[in-house]
Every structure is written in C-alpha cells, then in structure tokens.
Amino acid sequence: METVELFSAEGKGRGLKATKEQWAGDVIFAERAYAAVVFDSLTHLVCHTCFKRHEKLHRCGQCKFAHYCDRTCQKEGWAKHKSECSAVKKQGKAPNENIRLAAQILWRIEREGGGLTEGSLVSIDELQNHVEHFGDEEKKELRVDLESFLEFWPPNSKQFGMQYISHILGVINCNGFTLSDQRGLQAVGVGIFPNLCMVNHDCWPNCSVIFNNGNHEAVRSLFHTQMRIELRALGKISPGEELTVSYVDFLNVGEDRRQQLKKQYYFDCTCQHCQKGIKDDLMLAVKEGGEKPSQETVKEIIQYSKDTLEKIDKARSEGVYHEVVKLCRECLAKQEAILGDTNIYLLRILSILSEVLSYLQHINEAAGCSKRMVDGYVPCVFSRRWNCACSSRMNLCTTK
Numbered sequence: 001m002e003t004v005e006l007f008s009a010e011g012k013g014r015g016l017k018a019t020k021e022q023w024a025g026d027v028i029f030a031e032r033a034y035a036a037v038v039f040d041s042l043t044h045l046v047c048h049t050c051f052k053r054h055e056k057l058h059r060c061g062q063c064k065f066a067h068y069c070d071r072t073c074q075k076e077g078w079a080k081h082k083s084e085c086s087a088v089k090k091q092g093k094a095p096n097e098n099i100r101l102a103a104q105i106l107w108r109i110e111r112e113g114g115g116l117t118e119g120s121l122v123s124i125d126e127l128q129n130h131v132e133h134f135g136d137e138e139k140k141e142l143r144v145d146l147e148s149f150l151e152f153w154p155p156n157s158k159q160f161g162m163q164y165i166s167h168i169l170g171v172i173n174c175n176g177f178t179l180s181d182q183r184g185l186q187a188v189g190v191g192i193f194p195n196l197c198m199v200n201h202d203c204w205p206n207c208s209v210i211f212n213n214g215n216h217e218a219v220r221s222l223f224h225t226q227m228r229i230e231l232r233a234l235g236k237i238s239p240g241e242e243l244t245v246s247y248v249d250f251l252n253v254g255e256d257r258r259q260q261l262k263k264q265y266y267f268d269c270t271c272q273h274c275q276k277g278i279k280d281d282l283m284l285a286v287k288e289g290g291e292k293p294s295q296e297t298v299k300e301i302i303q304y305s306k307d308t309l310e311k312i313d314k315a316r317s318e319g320v321y322h323e324v325v326k327l328c329r330e331c332l333a334k335q336e337a338i339l340g341d342t343n344i345y346l347l348r349i350l351s352i353l354s355e356v357l358s359y360l361q362h363i364n365e366a367a368g369c370s371k372r373m374v375d376g377y378v379p380c381v382f383s384r385r386w387n388c389a390c391s392s393r394m395n396l397c398t399t400k
Contacts, residue, residue: 003028006121006198009242013128015200016121016243022233028207028243029195030228034117034124035080035104036179036191040097041317043067046181046188049077050227052213053181053188053319063088083107087154095152097190098145101176102168103152105192110158120194127197129170133266138173145169174265177229182213183359186316193229201265202244203257203273207231209245251344251380253280279380285340293338301338305331305345312352321356328353341376350376 002019009015022028038046046053047069057067058074063085068074084103088094095103105124109115115124134142149165172190175197179189196209210230231243248260254274261269272278286293308331315323331349339346350373357366 001029001119001121001195004121004195004243007242009200012200014122014198016195016198018237018239018241018243020239022237024233024235026233028231028233028237030212030230031119031193031195032228033177033179033191034115034120034194035101035108036189037097037100037104038189039187039317042188043094045319047073048081049073050213051179051181051189053183053186060085063094065094079111080104080108083154083157087152090154091152095148096145098169098172099149099152101172101190101192102145102149102165105168105172106153106160106165107157115194117194122194122198124168124171124192124194127171127175127192127194129167130174130266131166131170134170142166142169177209180211180213184211185321185355185359186319196229196231199231199243199245201247201261201267201269203246203250203254203269203271205244205246205250206234206237206241207243207245208234251283251347251377253277253283253344282340282342282380283344285342287336287338287340297338301334302345304334305349309345309348316352316356321360324356325353325360328356341372342379343376344380347373347376 003022004016005019006014007017018028036051038048038051042053043065044057044059044067046067047057048066049068050073052069054069058070060066060068060074060081065088066077066081066085068077084094084100084107087103094100105115109124115126116122131142146162146165146169149169153159172192175192176190177193177196178187179191180186181188199207208231210232212228212230231245237243247265248257250257254277258269258274261267286298308327312324312327315321315327328349332346332353335343335346335349350369354366354369354373357363357369
C-alpha cells in the first residue's frame with residue numbers, strides 16, 4: 001500500500017490518493033479478501049477457497065456443504081472453514097450468504113483479535129454501515145438477518161453485541177464486492193476488501209477494479225498468485241490525485257446512475273456528468289436513416305432489452321451459455337431495427353455475446369461482435385484524460 005495514502009475528502013469523508021505517478025494499466029495496489037463466500041445458488045459448483053468453477057468438486061466430508069477443487073484448496077481454506085463446518089453440522093444446513101459472510105468476518109476477528117490486518121489502512125470497525133439510513137424494508141430485512149445470525153452463531157464462539165453484528169451486516173450491505181469465476185463470465189461470490197472500500201465514487205473514474213483468480217496450476221510454485229482484487233489505473237494519475245472508481249456502471253444514463261447510487265450507497269451524485277446528462281444522447285441513440293421510430297416503439301424495445309438481460313443473467317448464473325447466446329441473438333435481431341450503434345442496451349448485449357462466444361470457441365463471430373461493441377463504445381468513452389486509456393470494466397463494481 002506504499003503507492004497510496006488515506007486522506008479526508010471534502011464532502012465525501014475519507015478517500016485514497018496516489019503517492020506516485022501511475023499510468024494506464026498499472027496495478028496501484030492488490031488486496032486479498034478479509035472474508036469471502038460463494039453465492040447460495042453456486043455452493044456446490046464453485047470452489048469455496050479459490051472461487052473457480054469446476055465440473056467436479058470435492059465435498060467437505062464433515063459438513064457436506066463446502067466444496068473444493070482438490071486437497072490443496074481444502075487445506076488452504078480449512079482455517080476459515082473450521083468454525084463454519086462445526087456450525088453447519090450443528091444446525092443441519094447453511095444460512096444465506098450474508099449470514100455466512102458476517103460469520104466469517106466475526107470468526108476472523110475472534111481468531112486475530114481485531115478487524116485490522118497487516119497491509120490494511122482501515123479496520124472492519126471503521127467501515128461505513130449506513131444502518132441509520134436504512135428504510136423500513138431494509139430495517140425489516142436486517143432484523144430477519146439478525147435473527148438468522150443468532151440462530152447460526154455457536155454459543156462456544158465469542159459473543160458479540162447486537163449493535164456490532166448489525167454493523168457487520170450493514171458493512172456487507174454497502175461494501176460487498178462481487179467476485180467472478182476464472183473466466184470472468186459469472187458472478188460467483190461476495191467478499192469484503194477494506195482498502196478498496198476507501199476508494200470513492202466518480203461517474204468518470206480514473207481507476208478500474210479487476211478480480212484476479214490467481215494461477216491455481218502453479219499453486220506449489222514460487223509463481224503462484226493468490227486470489228485478489230487489483231486496483232488498476234485507467235490513465236495517467238499524478239501524485240496527490242484522488243483515486244476513484246465507479247460504484248455503478250458509468251456507461252449508463254445519468255438518471256439511472258443517480259437512482260442506483262442513492263438506493264444502494266445513500267448519497268446524491270452531483271457530478272456534471274449526472275447533472276448535465278453528458279453522453280446520455282449517445283447512450284440512448286435510435287437508428288438513423290429512414291423513418292425515425294416512435295417514442296413508444298423505442299420504449300418497448302428498451303423494456304424488452306431489460307427483460308432479456310435479466311433472463312441472460314439467470315442463464316449465466318446457471319452456466320447455460322448456449323441459452324445465453326440464443327437470448328442475445330434474439331435480442332439483437334429486434335434491437336438492430338430500432339436502436340443506434342451507440343445505444344447502451346445494444347452494446348451490453350454485444351458485450352455479453354462476444355464474451356460467451358469467445359468462451360465457446362466461436363472466435364470469428366465473437367470478434368465481429370467485439371468490433372461492433374468497441375466501435376459503439378468509443379464515442380461514449382473516449383474524452384478528456386481517457387484519450388489514452390480504455391475502460392476494461394468486468395461487471396465487478398466495487399461498493400462503498
């Protein structure tokens with residue numbers, strides 16, 4: 001962490017700034033998760049240590065819940081799984097991912113005596129929980145999670161007060177970071193990264209977050225890289241400049257960004273890109289030439305695109321990639337008659353299609369989709385300091 005330092009950002013609380021010059025692609029810092037768990041729906045399909053998806057996993061012989069690539073991953077993950085293993089066996093089933101992650105955090109605090117680890121600039125105790133900003137529905141969900149946690153937490157483990165448990169659950173709610181599998185095609189889990197939590201939001205950020213699964217094949221060698229997140233520069237960053245990421249998809253219209261930031265992160269974005277709707281016209285463009293489609297027709301195709309993206313997410317979460325390709329092609333066929341080449345909904349479908357086709361080894365079609373996607377994104381992205389850097393967002397938004 002020698003390349004960054006913590007400071008108080010006016011109107012935003014704490015933040016991180018660079019201590020030395022960075023260039024596009026530079027890794028500013030890397031960080032392992034303080035705690036991380038696999039999503040509920042994928043606990044039998046994804047390794048609980050390295051978060052890689054495998055067809056055949058080894059199951060923990062005691063709790064029958066945790067799954068691992070092999071003995072190497074099982075041995076490496078035993079320290080964090082030991083307490084969970086006993087608790088799952090006693091209860092007869094595992095709770096949801098929020099409860100499991102909260103338990104992993106508190107067991108680590110119990111083992112190590114605090115929430116500050118070597119290399120961390122802040123402790124778990126110092127992270128924002130925003131519990132005071134919760135609405136009625138969120139408070140109700142918090143109470144349910146508290147009850148579930150108390151049922152799961154073993155009486156022989158260190159006992160924590162209700163307020164502190166609520167703090168941990170609040171931290172997870174607004175600081176959880178989505179983890180992907182080794183192919184980058186699927187979100188498979190959630191983790192807490194304290195240093196990353198200190199990076200503030202900007203709708204036009206100078207950094208991107210990459211999830212590095214590590215090289216499992218070289219696990220016994222000196223070249224093994226462990227699972228971690230990497231904060232990378234998107235362009236030139238000068239010493240003293242604040243480091244920022246986008247908590248939401250910055251390639252989205254301003255109104256949608258503001259709503260998501262307010263709902264999930266409890267602040268109003270007042271940047272000029274949101275206030276002035278910069279690039280919104282490009283990201284909502286309709287097809288040029290011929291008769292202009294009616295507003296009602298555009299509205300219908302955008303809603304169809306949103307519905308299709310939800311279906312695609314479900315198919316991706318289940319690993320049914322041929323269904324993803326089918327849904328993308330059907331959606332593109334409808335979009336191409338109505339939406340412009342820079343329309344964000346068309347570009348999202350092209351992005352997903354190119355990724356999945358590449359994985360399925362349909363290289364020529366994947367390359368064609370990628371070219372169309374890049375050509376469409378260029379007018380939306382390249383501007384100001386970004387004229388020397390490409391956005392390589394991987395649907396892994398950091399959260400605050």
